[in-house]
Amino acid sequence: MTHKTAGTPKKLNSKDENVMALPLSPAALDAEMTAYFAKCEEKLSFIPNVLKAYSFDLAKLKAFVAMSDNLMLAPSGLSKLERELIAVAVSCANHCHYCLVAHGAAVRKLSGDKMLAETMVANYRAAELDGRTRAMLDFSWRLAVEPWLIAEEDRKALRDVGFSERDIWDIAAVAGFFSMSNRIASAVEMKPNAEYYDMGR
Numbered sequence: 001m002t003h004k005t006a007g008t009p010k011k012l013n014s015k016d017e018n019v020m021a022l023p024l025s026p027a028a029l030d031a032e033m034t035a036y037f038a039k040c041e042e043k044l045s046f047i048p049n050v051l052k053a054y055s056f057d058l059a060k061l062k063a064f065v066a067m068s069d070n071l072m073l074a075p076s077g078l079s080k081l082e083r084e085l086i087a088v089a090v091s092c093a094n095h096c097h098y099c100l101v102a103h104g105a106a107v108r109k110l111s112g113d114k115m116l117a118e119t120m121v122a123n124y125r126a127a128e129l130d131g132r133t134r135a136m137l138d139f140s141w142r143l144a145v146e147p148w149l150i151a152e153e154d155r156k157a158l159r160d161v162g163f164s165e166r167d168i169w170d171i172a173a174v175a176g177f178f179s180m181s182n183r184i185a186s187a188v189e190m191k192p193n194a195e196y197y198d199m200g201r
Contacts, residue, residue: 018191025056027056027058028058030058033055033061036065046193048102049098049193050064050185051064051065067177068177071083071170071177072174076166076170078136078171078174080110081107081111082133083174084103084107085120085136086136086137086140086171086174086178087174087178088100088104088121089120089124089141090175090178091103091178091182092120092121093145094178094179094182096185097185097186097192098192099181099182100121102196104117104121104196105197105199106200107200108200108201114200124137124141132163136158136161136163138157139154139157139172139175140174140175142154143179144175144178155168158171
């Protein structure tokens with residue numbers, strides 16, 4: 001899989017060439033995405049395969065990056081770890097291999113708690129969680145598996161443990177984004193980077 005940036009082909013890591021089942025050729029990256037990929041390599045020592053998968057279409061790649069970064073990194077009443085816990089719970093509900101590996105690794109790294117991360121990937125209900133976190137994940141799980149049943153009582157359960165109206169929006173936005181991402185990753189058989197398996201261990 002090769003990216004052409006600034007007129008010069010850039011060979012991606014050969015072990016990650018088959019990042020998904022669809023053999024879509026990557027588009028030329030613009031300066032913004034070239035810098036973004038370089039930043040990923042600098043911080044992670046690899047480029048997440050989800051980015052490589054989206055890179056066949058520059059507009060889709062940029063939209064995915066913008067939404068993902070805004071939801072997971074922008075200021076919020078939710079911590080980065082809480083947002084990653086939502087990602088794992090929703091990905092567990094949707095049985096998404098890629099996202100469970102990638103975001104399970106993020107939970108290990110952010111929490112420093114290997115047992116929490118491994119339990120979350122299997123079943124968040126078995127994890128030792130405080131009431132606030134459990135309510136957040138109960139809501140996220142229900143939104144992933146039976147969204148038509150979400151009602152005022154579900155929002156009230158979040159308010160009762162201290163979440164603000166904006167927090168409820170952010171919980172829903174993160175959970176909704178990962179339900180979409182899970183389905184795309186599963187549809188194209190997206191493969192997790194090997195590096196995720198060692199992260200935070």
